[in-house]
Amino acid sequence: MKEKLLKIFEEHQGEFVSGEKISQQLGCSRTAIWKHIDELRKSGYEIESATRKGYRMVSKGDGIKPHEVKSKLKTERIGREQTYFDATESTQIIAHKLAQDGAYEGHVVIANEQTAGKGRLGRKWHSRSGTSISMSIILRPNLPPHQAPQLTLLTAVAVVRAIKQEVGIHCQIKWPNDILINGKKLVGILTEMQAETDRVQSVIIGIGINVNQQANEMAPDIREIATSLAIEKGEGIERARLIAAIFQEFEQLYDLYLESGFSAIRPLWEAEAISVGTYLYARTMHEVIFGYAKGITDEGILLLVDENGKTHHIYSADIEIATQP
Amino acid sequence: MKEKLLKIFEEHQGEFVSGEKISQQLGCSRTAIWKHIDELRKSGYEIESATRKGYRMVSKGDGIKPHEVKSKLKTERIGREQTYFDATESTQIIAHKLAQDGAYEGHVVIANEQTAGKGRLGRKWHSRSGTSISMSIILRPNLPPHQAPQLTLLTAVAVVRAIKQEVGIHCQIKWPNDILINGKKLVGILTEMQAETDRVQSVIIGIGINVNQQANEMAPDIREIATSLAIEKGEGIERARLIAAIFQEFEQLYDLYLESGFSAIRPLWEAEAISVGTYLYARTMHEVIFGYAKGITDEGILLLVDENGKTHHIYSADIEIATQP
Incomplete structure (x- = not known):
């Protein structure tokens, strides 16, 4: 639907297209058109609307050239x-x-x-x-x-x-x-x-x-x-x-x-870290360790204290924040 | 001299060239020729010598193809x-x-x-x-x-x-x-x-x-x-x-x-290491540390004990073995 809508605007570059015309071509209600236009705008497309004129695409979205x-x-x-x-x-x-x-x-x-x-x-x-x-x-x-x-x-x-x-x-x-x-x-x-x-x-x-x-x-x-x-x-x-x-x-x-x-x-x-001062699971290459994340070292290594009070140095892992200890 | 000698052998591929002839062409003594031949052999060239025949190059040295x-x-x-x-x-x-x-x-x-x-x-x-x-x-x-x-x-x-x-x-x-x-x-x-x-x-x-x-x-x-x-x-x-x-x-x-x-x-x-169990200078990016190399860690990091008994972890350095402590 989005693609079809973009195609219509491309065929009418710089021109207004009425909501009625779009609704006929796409075979959907004008409320549906309005929703699709809104979505395009959220995706970065700049689309002007004017009473009795319809919609006009001003720019194709944000450039990053x-x-x-x-x-x-x-x-x-x-x-x-x-x-x-x-x-x-x-x-x-x-x-x-x-x-x-x-x-x-x-x-x-x-x-x-x-x-x-x-x-x-x-x-x-x-x-x-x-x-x-x-x-x-x-x-x-x-x-x-x-x-x-x-x-x-x-x-x-x-x-x-x-x-x-x-x-x-x-x-x-x-x-x-x-x-x-x-x-x-x-x-x-x-x-x-x-x-x-x-x-x-x-x-x-x-x-x-x-x-x-x-x-x-x-x-x-x-x-x-x-x-x-x-x-x-x-x-x-x-x-x-x-x-x-x-x-x-x-x-x-x-x-x-x-x-x-x-x-x-x-x-x-x-x-800014969610994974410090909290309990979490760390899945390393060898094992899953549950513990309290007390911080990181000056090398950026995660320090995890397990239930026995032992501190693990975590170099690489997938982290899952525990909902409760 | 080595290049000229090689050139002569190249002109007489597979043939013997007499020491006298080489000595004339290069303008040096037969003892000098013998020394050069010896050096070529050490460099990997295979050169045959035979009484009254002279020298013959058998192979141009070791291949590594x-x-x-x-x-x-x-x-x-x-x-x-x-x-x-x-x-x-x-x-x-x-x-x-x-x-x-x-x-x-x-x-x-x-x-x-x-x-x-x-x-x-x-x-x-x-x-x-x-x-x-x-x-x-x-x-x-x-x-x-x-x-x-x-x-x-x-x-x-x-x-x-x-x-x-x-x-x-x-x-x-x-x-x-x-x-x-x-x-x-x-x-x-x-x-x-x-x-x-x-x-x-x-x-x-x-x-x-x-x-x-x-x-x-x-x-x-x-x-x-x-x-x-x-x-x-x-x-x-x-x-x-x-x-x-x-x-x-x-x-x-x-x-x-x-x-x-x-x-x-x-x-x-x-x-096999010369740099363990000895005194040495380690020039790092920041300083020169003199000390006794007591070994390496399991990460391969050099452990150097300085004159105050402090152990330094050397990640990267140029090493100079000290002649005496």
């Missing part, structure tokens, strides 16, 4: 160099190749649509055209590899802050790399690196955000565990503006990190 | 897939690309000559045509990144054992990645990885060995700190045989490691 992001950019380095794709398999793969060919710190890869997005531990990450943010940031920090997880945590703080500022929604971080609203997944972060054993050559930070997806665009099983900013906010979000805000928050935190280390970032992270 | 290495191979996985170059910039760069394109564990890249070899921390590694071993092994271990340094140590043990067996020379390991004979550098190992923050996607182990270089082929300043197997042994070494032996030793140790962890490798490493 380099000039649109750059016009909003306030950073020194992050996002100043951009490689943009209307569609690509994975911005991470492109960023890895750029890094090997010598791309500088702050170079970002942005895709309007990602056809084979990568999640953590080889999982998939879905992102449809025009509704998500899919991007990768190339960094060149002088770090040993075991400190790289800190950058995942730093990125989560940057994204939470940018969303709060631009969208007015307060999300929560779930260790290590998810951002949730009301327990539903909104953002995934994937940190990869090319490294020698004692120093990092490049870090590639992938950020995937559900922005303008509507509930009915998600499969029913996904709908229970994932959400989007548009669903939570009740209106469409301009992606370019949010991307620029993320770059700005990121750059500030990254500069602080390079100067003062992770100890300066850790309290900021803990302030 | 895939079929020559494979004919000597006794492994299951390591070295079964080979990518060979007469000359390439760096086998590490090639191996990284193969790994990203999905190469399997055990795939190796071998070059007869490396024109821009990589050393640790972005340094250069020199390797001339036909005199060195320059190769990279692709691995896919299921490891967190902080355990990757263990593979450098494992590789060092494999190389020391293969050299002992094939060449009969006992080398020593200098933490983290060098192998020495009498304090002079013979082998460099470079371990790189592509990784997420909590698991390795691929590890690329680069191995560079000075095999058939003669002393006069090294710059004077290099000659004081580096050596080759041919210099130490006094005769040329067949590279393909040594490569096959390294793969075999490596596979055995790697299988043991995957099954039993680094605790099974650590005593083998410590038995």
